[in-house]
Amino acid sequence: xxxxxxxxxxxxxKTAVLGCVLAILIFNDxxxxxxxxxxxxxxxxxxxxxxxxxxxxxxxxxxxxxxxEGELVSLNGIGSSKAQAIILYRExxxxxxxxxxxxxxxxxxxxxxxxxxxxxxxxx
Numbered sequence: 159x160x161x162x163x164x165x166x167x168x169x170x171x172k173t174a175v176l177g178c179v180l181a182i183l184i185f186n187d188x189x190x191x192x193x194x195x196x197x198x199x200x201x202x203x204x205x206x207x208x209x210x211x212x213x214x215x216x217x218x219x220x221x222x223x224x225x226x227e228g229e230l231v232s233l234n235g236i237g238s239s240k241a242q243a244i245i246l247y248r249e250x251x252x253x254x255x256x257x258x259x260x261x262x263x264x265x266x267x268x269x270x271x272x273x274x275x276x277x278x279x280x281x282x
Contacts, residue, residue, distance in 0.1 A: 221279050222260055223253040233277065235270040254280045 194200040220229050230241035247263045254260060257278045261268050
């Protein structure tokens, strides 16, 4: 009988992967949210983080002639299908000359354009 356990490729791989995962968790821990002594403080912290993200997103200007689907989806009233329609319209008819031309895209009306006018541009 052999006193040494068999070392297989699978067991070595599992150990290496586990080590990498632990290293990632340790390095990412530096950016972890702080601990709180009560739920109210935790809730207030999360709310402030969400408000900061929302405010940053609302201040970001979107160039409708160059924006990706992800950037277009950040606009009010624009989902994935409307963002794709904007990109298709742009590819078929060329760049928008004015922000108001966005209303020519099927499914996007003047109200949607007006809600987003402050965040839209047609040039860099």
